[in-house]
Amino acid sequence: MQINVNGIDTRYVLSNEGGGPWLTFIHQLGGDLSIWDQLAGYFRDDFTVLRYDVRGHGQTAISDRQFSVADLSQDLRTLLDALGVQKTHIVGMSMGGMIAQQFALDNPTRIETLTLADTHAASPADGRAVWEQRAAKARDEGVAALAQATLERWLTADFRGAHPEVVEQIREVFESTSSEGYAQACFALRDFDARSRLKEIALPTLAVAGRHDAGTPPAATQEIANAIRDAQFELLDAAHLAPIEQSQRFTALLESFLQKWV
Known part of the structure; x- marks a missing residue:
């Protein structure tokens, strides 16, 4: 389904076989809502599952200006408002x-629980140039030029060898991502920094990292968990897309976590 969100034509999908509490999934850079297909199928019997394409990704339109993570947080709020959602559990990878994280800081009363996977609260100083290089390459050569290196960061060699069909689906989505949308998102992530405010988050929080994640080391995700009071941290035997590579383990962790707060 499509809806106008802050002037951006936005795709979203609802799965609500059980009509339960809202559960919102937010995808990675260079991805779209399809990355959550398996998890949405699992949780739809007990939750109203919302997935959407972030601006400049999937079937959501490209912004006509450079945006920030705060703008993406506002997009989510506008989408929830349009759908009449007062509170939701949120999972972001x-x-x-x-x-x-930004949404939790901007709209703490709209969240039931917060699950953060393979993420950080700010780009390290030496990482800012990496975002700029990726943005430039996407604009100059297209996102397909970044695909192979990205997949090697996202998924371990063992997983790529054992599940080529999953890898190809992720590759197809990545390579179809708008080069401009990808580039704008790179700059938004480059400038994101929530470190000084993490202690303000007072929500039940689950943080999950992949042991073999070279791009976002587990310590970066654990730093978030350490800053949020009583947050739960879990380490999975995976690379950057831990919820996908270790889908059964992640699903079990998320289900157990959510059951405490439903």
Whole structure:
């Protein structure tokens, strides 16, 4: 389904077989809502599951200006308002985790629980140039030029060898991402920094990291958990897309976590 969100034509999908509490999933840079297909199918019997394409990704329109993570947080709020959602559980992976952190700071009363996977609260100083390089390459050569290196960061070699069909689906989505949308998101992530405010988050929080994640080291996600009071931290045997690579383990962790607060 499509809806206008802050002037951006936005795609979203609802799965609500059980008509339960709202559960919102936010995807990674260079992804779209399809990354959550398996999890949405699992949780739809007990939750009203919302997935959407972040601006400049999937079937959501490109912004006509450079945006920030705060803008992406506002997009989520506008979408929830349009759907009549008062409160939701939120799961964000990578870029989605940064949007989720910002949303928790901007709209704490709209969240039931917060799950953050393979994400950080700010780019390290030496990481800012990396975002700029990726944005430039996407604009100059197209996102397909970044695909192979990205997949090697996102998924371990063992997983890529054992599940080529999953890898190809992720590759197809990545390569179809708008180069401009990807580039604008790179600059938004470059400038994101929530470190000084994390202690303000007073929500039940689950933080999950992949042991083999070289791009966002587990310590970066654990730093978030350490800053949020009583947050739960879990380490999975995976690379950057831990909820996908270790889907059964992540699903079990998320289900157990959510059951405490439903």
